Amino acid sequence: MQLRSLYELKDKADSFLWADRPAGNRWQRAGFRALQIAYAVARDLAQGALSLRAMSLVYYTVIAFVPLLALAFAVLKGLGVHNELEPTLLGLLQPFMGEYSVDIAKNVVGFVDNVRVDVLSIVSLGVLLYTVLTMMQRIELSFNYIWSVSHARNIGSRISEYLFAIIVAPLLILMSVGIASYVNTVFFVRLLESLPTGGIILQFIGLVTPFLFMSLAFALAFIFIPNTKVRFQSAFIGGIVTTIAWKLMGWVFQNFITEYSANAVIYAAFFAVILLMLVIYLGWLMLLIGSSVAFYHQHPYKTYSGREPPKLSLRMKEELDLTIAYLIVKRFQQGVEPWSANELQAYTRMSPAMIESALQILMAIEFIRATDESPPCYLPVSTVNNCKLHELRRKLRFYAKDRLDIRSCCEEQMQIRKVLDEAEASWAETCGDITLPDLIASSDTESKS
Template identity: 30%
Template sequence: MGERIKRLVDFLKVGIWTVDRHDVSPVRYIVYEVIRKLLLAIECFTTKRMIDSAGYLTYSTLLAIVPIMAVLFAVARGFGYNKYIEEWFRDLLSSQPQAADIIVGFVNSYLVHTKSGVFLGIGLIVMLWTVIMLVYNIEQAFNNIWQVKKPRSLFRTITDYMGMFLLAPVIIVVSSGLSIFMATVAGETDRIALLGPVMRCLIAVMPYVFMSAVFVALYVFMPNTKVKFRCALFPGILAGVAMQGLQLFYIHSQIWVSSYNAIYGSFAALPLFMLWVQISWIICLFGAELCYASQNFEDFAFRAGTDEISHRYRLMMSVMLMSHICRRFEKGEKPYTALELRMITNIPIRVTQDLLYDLTRIHMISEVTCDEKGEDSVYQPAEDLQRLTVGALIDRMEAYGKWSFNLNTSGCDRVAWTRVLRARADYLDEQRNVLLKEL
């Protein structure tokens, strides 16, 4: 048994990554590919410390949940749908009825005091700040997963999230109305042999479908980059089913919850709710990692990051990317995208994006974005092609960063130091005679 486990571990560490499409049957290859994506998602989830991200998202959620629900309740009341929103919220927290009662009470009290003008001014600013911080932390966590270094613009942030707050009550009301309609139809067709069980089955599946759709939408629209729907579909369904499983676990563990209440009394609602929120964020972030792994899967190349690459090799790859960009610009043709450069150079897409970001920071190239999410971003030279040389690239890459240390340079006037500095200057002068477009 021990030998079998050892062989299985070795296969998961090494063997599964060397399996080619032609080595096994199509079904087994698909199974291996799913396992590899899961392993990559688990590895990225642990190395990026997503548990910590789930922790501060839990804290931000606790601060912002009352203002967010107040906005949703206020919008719903404006359309006369506040009862449906409250029922949806209580169903969402069916495993935490005490927490639901407390939050709804806070929301109603908040709306009453807001109407009377008590929370205007500094109080309103603080409440809005908690909501903005939650949204910002969510976006930062997703951008960290997707290796996106460019955040949304202020205008896009305002329009996207205002639209989300306005559409959320409408979607909730429509889904609630659909559930009520299906329950009514199921009650009327219960005596029909075939239709009654089918309707009951659809009603039972509706929460899973709705939760999965929420996660799929979150994975597609939240990161500030293009996410393919097919890559977000399976992770979204997996996260939605896991969330419903978490709900069922909390509902069916009432004996444990009752003993917890006996110890902590009414205070037990807070830690239980915090635990539920943190586990929910862990499920959400793992689904996002799985979505990222599905879209950017490249066997061993996927696992390579710029932090693991030597400085010499980074220089060589940067020179390769710059030469292709400069030659395309000189010909007057359409600039390359990151994916096109990856196909030409065979550099992994994650490394390509990191290098292009570095080249943009040192003003060797400029990113031209036609779409706010960067899905049509192209790259072109930032200066005259006659000034873009190998020496300029090396000098800027090595000089980028902060120079804030007070070093003791009293011995730099010695002969040996002079020879070293002169040799480096001669090396850069020689490389400045090599144009990147000529490579």
């Protein structure tokens, strides 16, 4: 009975959010779009995939956190600002850990300070880099899941871009420290206080500037981590949502969990470790939610169906695969730049998972191939002048990774197979010798008339 009520509530929400209604003003459209995105993110959370991926990232973060800080510490030490590591870490943990943040920050910095990157052997340095790169790969895979990307970066791009991020991140810390130091100079403060509204302006800058910098940092992470193109506007909106959730989480921890939790009495000395694990988990969950907001903002049509591939009928799946093959051949015949997966997705408005599935099966039957570009584009493997539609359809229908042992087929299955073979032969006879170039020619004729 409760399950039925939940389905009825879901149907009512779907009817309300995606009902055909007169186009309102800009704010009404933005409000309904925000409700649709919030509903889609809540649906993802209820399915549990985001929570599971956040839990897995907690493990990799605990394993690779000290090596990652060691590499960042080496860069900061070379720049002469390594002493800023502890205050930065303390400022990050203080809203969540309370009095425990001081001990944790000192212990972590103590561990990092004892790691002498300059005297490590090749094997030790290799293990250090492998641990960090593995953690960043797992982070990328989690964000790729959110953006429905099945292919991670290749090994060369992975190593170069990950190491670039590890080196640039300390530089960004240095820049933020420099900007904060300049803003906090006595000269700047006195200049603002001398103005009639200087105090209000100073308070406003003190509140807004950290919020904007944090939102921008999250937005850059949402753009850089997934192996796909993310628009800055969508990433920045996701960054704003993540920053609000982060601040709210800090307020809840500071006022209800850190100081007044009964678990502190139960777990005693271990409570700081458990609290830290909880903070890491919720932090990753907030980041994944923010990335989901960016995904649904960039792909608003996905708010209704979600990122999971829809449960299509066999006929519809066949139709979509043939459509992708048709589009690739048509552009090749026209002598235009080949399609990429993102362009096909934007043109057809299919889900990224459906596009990826169609491309994979077309490459598996050796009908198309991917170029060496990044992102790859897709071309026919050979000439398509004599490519008959029924032959391509037959290859798609009969392709399978695994073959069924004919000895395991019962008599009834063989009868059904015979009927299907006869239907296939009848379809091929009816379809005749229609080729994909014939379809392209007829389409061009219809568009001109």
